[in-house]
Each structure stands twice: as structure tokens, then as C-alpha cells.
Amino acid sequence: MGALTLSDVILYAHPTFGVFGILAGVWVFVEALNASAANAKRIWIASIACAVFITASWVLGGYWYVNYYYAEKAVILKGPWPWAHNLVMETKEHLFFIPLVLALYLPLVTRGDLVRSMPTRVMAMAVAFMIVGSCLVIEGAGALINAGAKVAFIHSGAKGAEK
């Protein structure tokens, strides 16, 4: 078994926290759909969890992108899928700020009265829905970037790579 590097840990922690953020977003959406005095505290907790997870994913992904991505980028650009960087990564790295802003905003909405105010409930559900949707797109983009590096290695001519 090969050694697990700090780069590996950060690389896999980034989408893991993203998935936790998606799950928390779904949690907020479902609870807000059935908002009542009984689940107001849970909605607030779920929205805080969503903000914390998405922020953690941003910090971890950003650290890896700034410090380690340059090597993978060089490999992708020399491989058969250069668009995995030029289109997918370039879009993903900027798209990420959208769910980040929405996740920071979500607790400010859910601290309001979701039971008596329909616009507040609709806003909480809309923001949670957009966080989930954009994060799913970003998770898919991450998989494509990873595949871009993988196909580049497969076509690198390394012994055994083609089989």
C-alpha cells in the first residue's frame, strides 16, 4: 500500500465536505417544505451545517488548487482531454463561489420566521435548491477533471498503462 500524502487527503476531503454540504442543503429544503414551530431549530442547525461544510470544502479545495493542481494541470493539457482544464476546471473554479455565497446567505434566511412568512420559506427552499444543484454540477465537474488526468496518464505511454 502506497503512502497517503497530504495532497491526497486534502483532495478527497474537498469533495467529501461538498457532499456533506449537499446533504445539509437537501435537509434544509425538506425541513423548510414542512416548516413548523417544531422544526425551526433543526432548519437553523441544518443551514449552519451547510454553511460550515461548503466553507470547509472551499478552503480545502482552494488550498489544493493553489498548491498542488499545477502538476495535474500540466498533465491534463498534454493529454487527449485538454478541455478538462480549459473548460471544466476554469468554469468550476469560479462557479464554486456561487454556492459559497448562497451557503453563507442561507442561515440569514432561516433565522427568519419560516412558519408565518411564505416568502421567507420560499427563499430558504430556493437557496437550498440552488446550493444542491450547483454543488452537484461542481461534483460532476471534479470527476471530469480527474478523468482528464487519468486519460492523459493512460495515453502517456507508461508501461502497462494501456492494458
Add this chain to the structure above:
Amino acid sequence: MTNTEIGRAAGMAARTKEDEVGLDHTATAYGIAAAIAVLFNTLLAWVKDAYDPLNNAMAKTLGHHWTTHGVAVVLVFLIVGFVLSRSSADWIKSPYGVVYMLCAAVVMAGLGLAGWFLLV
């Protein structure tokens, strides 16, 4: 009036009351700020991608253009939200106006980013 009609009328009255209670002032202010921040994010991505001196300046500011970009977007959200929340002005009258504004901003910003890197 049948029982069904009475129930429906009561439900509609309750729904109208729920609609009358809008987003609170802070949520409205930061909702507008979120819409501005996501559009600013896309605009900044376009400009720095097209204008290298800005990209280089952002890279020098915090060590990497992406780090500066992210901090700038979050600061726009926090500062604009704080300023609007301190203002006593009633920015948007419609109860669902901020919801529509934020949804439209997110869709435009997302498509704007994907479209830019697809075409450029």
C-alpha cells in the same frame, strides 16, 4: 357554502396572511448582496481572463489570482449586505422580488461563466 368551499376559503385566507409577512430587512439586504456578489464573480472572471494585468495584480495581492478572487467575492457579499442592512430604505416592495432576483442572478452568473470558457 359546502364544507370543502369553506375549507378552501380558509386556506386561501391563511395563505394571503403568510404572503403578507415578507422577508425580514436583513435577509432582504443580504439577498440583494448575494445577487450582486454572484454577478460580480462572473464579471470579475471575464475581466481578469481577458485582461492579464488585472490577473497578475490579483495574483500578487494574495499569492494566487483565485484566492484574491474568492476573498473579493465574499467581501462584496458581506460589505454590500452590511451597508444595505444598515439602510432604512425599503429596497424591494414585492414579497417575492428578492427570491426572483437571486434566482435570476444565479442562473445568469452560472451560464455566463460556462459560456465564457466554452467560447473563449
